[in-house]
Amino acid sequence: MSEYKYNKLNVTHSSTLEGLTVRDDVLVEIATFLSRRWSDKPKSLVTFTEEANPKTSPDKNQIALPHLRGYAGNRFQKYRQWRVSLWYESMRLKYSTKVLSYDHAFGFVFNALEKKRIESIGLDDWKGMMDEIIFDEGISWLNRPLLNSLYGVQKLLEGFGQLFLTGYIKGELFSSEHDKVAKAVELATSVVQEALASQYQTRWIEEQVPRIIKILQVDPLVLIPFSTIRSRFGISMSESELSRQIEKIVRKRRTAEKNIEKSVDAIVDGTDILPEYETLVRESKRHENEGYENLENMGISIPHRLDVNESEVYDTNLIHKTKAKFKEWRTGWIERHDRFGDEFDSEAFIEFIPTPFIVDLKLTIKTRVMILLDHSSSIQEVELKYKQVTNALCEALSFLGVRFAVYAFSTDGKQVKCWLIKPPNYRWSSICTKRLAQIRASGGTPLAEIYGLLEPMVRSFKPEIFFTLTDGEPSDTDAVRHMVLSFRKIGTHMVALGLGRNLDEAISIGQNLRYLEYERSLAVSKLEDIPKKVIGLLKS
Amino acid sequence: MSLPSSPLYLDWNGALPVLRKAYDIGLFAMIIGPKGTGKTTLVKAFGAEIGRTLYPVNFSLRTRESHLVGTKTLENGEVGFVDGILVESMKLGGLLYLDELNAAEADVLLRLDEALDDRRQVVLKESEGQTITASKGWTVIATINPLSHVGTKELPPQLLSRFPVRLRLEYPPEEVEVDIIRRHTSIEDSALASVSIGVKLANKLREAAAVEELYYSPSMRETIAFSKLIKSGSEAKYAAQLVFANVYGQWGDVEYRKVMDMITSMFGN
Numbered sequence: 001m002s003e004y005k006y007n008k009l010n011v012t013h014s015s016t017l018e019g020l021t022v023r024d025d026v027l028v029e030i031a032t033f034l035s036r037r038w039s040d041k042p043k044s045l046v047t048f049t050e051e052a053n054p055k056t057s058p059d060k061n062q063i064a065l066p067h068l069r070g071y072a073g074n075r076f077q078k079y080r081q082w083r084v085s086l087w088y089e090s091m092r093l094k095y096s097t098k099v100l101s102y103d104h105a106f107g108f109v110f111n112a113l114e115k116k117r118i119e120s121i122g123l124d125d126w127k128g129m130m131d132e133i134i135f136d137e138g139i140s141w142l143n144r145p146l147l148n149s150l151y152g153v154q155k156l157l158e159g160f161g162q163l164f165l166t167g168y169i170k171g172e173l174f175s176s177e178h179d180k181v182a183k184a185v186e187l188a189t190s191v192v193q194e195a196l197a198s199q200y201q202t203r204w205i206e207e208q209v210p211r212i213i214k215i216l217q218v219d220p221l222v223l224i225p226f227s228t229i230r231s232r233f234g235i236s237m238s239e240s241e242l243s244r245q246i247e248k249i250v251r252k253r254r255t256a257e258k259n260i261e262k263s264v265d266a267i268v269d270g271t272d273i274l275p276e277y278e279t280l281v282r283e284s285k286r287h288e289n290e291g292y293e294n295l296e297n298m299g300i301s302i303p304h305r306l307d308v309n310e311s312e313v314y315d316t317n318l319i320h321k322t323k324a325k326f327k328e329w330r331t332g333w334i335e336r337h338d339r340f341g342d343e344f345d346s347e348a349f350i351e352f353i354p355t356p357f358i359v360d361l362k363l364t365i366k367t368r369v370m371i372l373l374d375h376s377s378s379i380q381e382v383e384l385k386y387k388q389v390t391n392a393l394c395e396a397l398s399f400l401g402v403r404f405a406v407y408a409f410s411t412d413g414k415q416v417k418c419w420l421i422k423p424p425n426y427r428w429s430s431i432c433t434k435r436l437a438q439i440r441a442s443g444g445t446p447l448a449e450i451y452g453l454l455e456p457m458v459r460s461f462k463p464e465i466f467f468t469l470t471d472g473e474p475s476d477t478d479a480v481r482h483m484v485l486s487f488r489k490i491g492t493h494m495v496a497l498g499l500g501r502n503l504d505e506a507i508s509i510g511q512n513l514r515y516l517e518y519e520r521s522l523a524v525s526k527l528e529d530i531p532k533k534v535i536g537l538l539k540s
Numbered sequence: 541m542s543l544p545s546s547p548l549y550l551d552w553n554g555a556l557p558v559l560r561k562a563y564d565i566g567l568f569a570m571i572i573g574p575k576g577t578g579k580t581t582l583v584k585a586f587g588a589e590i591g592r593t594l595y596p597v598n599f600s601l602r603t604r605e606s607h608l609v610g611t612k613t614l615e616n617g618e619v620g621f622v623d624g625i626l627v628e629s630m631k632l633g634g635l636l637y638l639d640e641l642n643a644a645e646a647d648v649l650l651r652l653d654e655a656l657d658d659r660r661q662v663v664l665k666e667s668e669g670q671t672i673t674a675s676k677g678w679t680v681i682a683t684i685n686p687l688s689h690v691g692t693k694e695l696p697p698q699l700l701s702r703f704p705v706r707l708r709l710e711y712p713p714e715e716v717e718v719d720i721i722r723r724h725t726s727i728e729d730s731a732l733a734s735v736s737i738g739v740k741l742a743n744k745l746r747e748a749a750a751v752e753e754l755y756y757s758p759s760m761r762e763t764i765a766f767s768k769l770i771k772s773g774s775e776a777k778y779a780a781q782l783v784f785a786n787v788y789g790q791w792g793d794v795e796y797r798k799v800m801d802m803i804t805s806m807f808g809n
Contacts, residue, residue, distance in 0.1 A: 033753055033798045037744045038805070042751050087805070125740065128808030272804045279797040311751075319752055320686075347606055395752060427792065430753075 023284040038090035047307035063089040084136040091122040106220035138246035147171035184215040303435040310433040315388040322396040322531040370463035374470040375410035379441040393531040398428035411443020448479030471499040548723040549585035562705040573709035576759020579683040595629035596637040599644040621667040633675035638682040656702035734776035777807035
């Protein structure tokens with residue numbers, strides 16, 4: 001293996017990336033994207049689990065993976081293994097109908113058979129994963145338990161897992177144990193081959209498991225003391241050990257490979273994956289600088305759950321419609337007739353139109369916008385629609401390149417909470433939608449209190465327009481009036497959007513809001529109209 | 541305008557017989573579909589089939605009424621009139637192809653509406669009120685992009701009703717797209733495996749764009765371009781980066797990287 005190349009990789013880490021971690025929210029965003037494409041399940045969800053093994057529920061379209069810290073090696077190596085786990089689990093989502101627990105013998109054997117089957121099918125489409133699988137096998141090998149240190153059922157199953165999945169065993173088995181394991185592996189291999197040839201699915205594989213268990217002579221329901229698929233307690237490994245192990249796997253998996261050394265180098269370096277990792281680290285670093293920590297001191301909370309399925313908040317039709325409505329901004333230029341300009345329109349001249357010249361106007365919105373969303377209990381009835389509409393609005397604002405920040409308020413355990421959905425410097429992404437999706441509508445409308453919490457944000461971001469979306473009267477009108485005036489004094493245009501269940505109610509809410517010193521108050525009786533109203537107002 | 545040619549159109553969803561039927565019974569047709577699905581190639585193939593000269597207009601913000609009906613000229617002190625493409629196609633009984641009709645401005649659509657009603661006539665106020673009646677065999681096919689496309693507008697209902705036969709043209713299944721590419725690029729069979737992966741990648745990107753996870757959806761023009769690069773000797777992974785991934789860089793590093801990750805997992809080293 002080329003020492004130079006490997007060291008060069010480490011130098012890159014130490015100079016720019018070492019010491020920096022990948023944030024979970026950043027990781028989840030790219031992982032969700034990849035998993036959805038890999039698995040062809042556009043609504044699949046990736047979350048984290050504290051357990052050592054991934055947990056996938058094909059019926060719920062959910063993948064739960066251990067945190068990066070649960071993997072061995074340096075940070076880049078951890079990421080590579082995590083990515084391989086994500087690929088395997090995405091393949092399970094696509095090709096398996098069932099995933100069993102690794103804690104008992106039956107589940108252990110079944111999962112191993114399925115892993116082999118889906119790996120083979122998956123690699124047909126995702127050939128580029130082969131190198132990563134070899135790397136993962138190589139690096140995890142060093143953390144696999146030595147068979148000599150195990151006893152009984154655990155030893156047999158671990159031996160079976162090692163030999164079946166990698167072709168090697170680590171340590172020694174007694175001859176009787178070795179016979180059982182070898183026979184079981186032989187049968188398991190033929191089972192997987194038959195499944196692939198005849199396109200048998202998960203159910204058929206499950207039916208074959210007892211045959212393998214019988215050869216191993218173990219109780220199918222016996223508990224395995226700790227998961228033996230892979231021990232994640234990282235021992236530092238030497239570079240040469242890793243290369244040696246990878247070379248062994250390359251020789252086994254790629255019998256036709258001519259330049260083994262070059263191939264091993266490429267796999268150890270992971271140069272294809274490194275730019276991906278660097279992007280994640282840079283993105284994480286960017287987010288670190290957003291001062292989230294201080295927000296907590298200011299009384300602003302961040303909805304932190306990552307196991308939220310944000311796909312229900314996406315109403316793609318509404319998003320398309322909203323974008324379509326305002327997309328002429330996106331195109332950048334529009335034509336207008338004028339008294340002077342770049343192009344002479346002879347037809348207009350012949351018809352005595354006083355503006356015979358055509359000028360191109362660039363459409364831009366340089367406005368900074370802050371949006372506050374009411375999540376009081378009265379929103380409950382229409383909560384999902386409200387979130388879908390808000391999401392469409394934010395998607396459209398993002399599409400138009402408007403700089404905006406989004407906050408929401410609700411009551412959580414008798415305490416009024418102001419939530420940060422999207423800070424000004426953060427792009428609108430699935431993480432923002434996850435945050436929006438998890439806020440539950442409850443409590444009253446303590447607007448003045450929320451404005452008070454947001455005041456430092458308003459003073460630093462200096463939005464030109466502050467939209468408040470609310471469906472009711474605030475509980476403290478005088479205080480709200482005072483806060484609205486104080487925001488107006490710092491140059492922010494205060495606009496309120498009243499949400500009514502019908503036209504009459506919307507108009508009455510709109511009129512009430514006008515008394516609160518907002519510069520403009522609009523009424524909306526159809527939630528779908530919100531994006532149109534907000535962007536229309538920016539346009540005007 | 542162009543003479544009918546026989547482009548390499550693969551009628552994978554039976555669109556040609558539908559257009560033929562509409563033509564035989566005197567109905568105008570509209571083809572709806574995203575960019576780069578072969579709408580223009582289909583119309584060209586149909587023009588060749590019925591032996592009519594094709595009069596194509598590609599609508600945009602800059603298309604004027606005068607492009608359609610004609611324009612006044614001043615020659616030797618006399619005001620004259622040059623026919624626009626609509627008038628010319630009507631006079632000569634050709635196939636008027638209104639490409640991306642929903643990108644046209646309202647005043648342009650108004651003049652079209654007049655010509656497309658059952659009388660098949662247009663009154664040229666620009667040319668002393670002359671009435672032009674369409675010759676026998678004159679027919680019109682329009683294409684529109686879905687409203688999510690940049691620069692498109694909703695067509696007025698009365699104009700929509702002038703095209704009662706509506707065909708939807710989506711991206712073809714993977715194997716059909718590979719076949720279409722093969723016809724367009726005459727690529728060797730040995731390179732078809734890479735083409736196939738490129739088409740698969742394009743489909744994944746289209747799916748992601750459909751659910752708003754990416755900002756851009758590649759068309760068949762891109763899969764053809766990718767295949768042409770491979771044919772010219774480019775390495776498949778690099779060609780995929782050039783054609784499919786780099787464009788996402790305009791929306792930031794993360795967007796670009798997402799697509800590169802897929803390319804890496806598909807092509808490897």
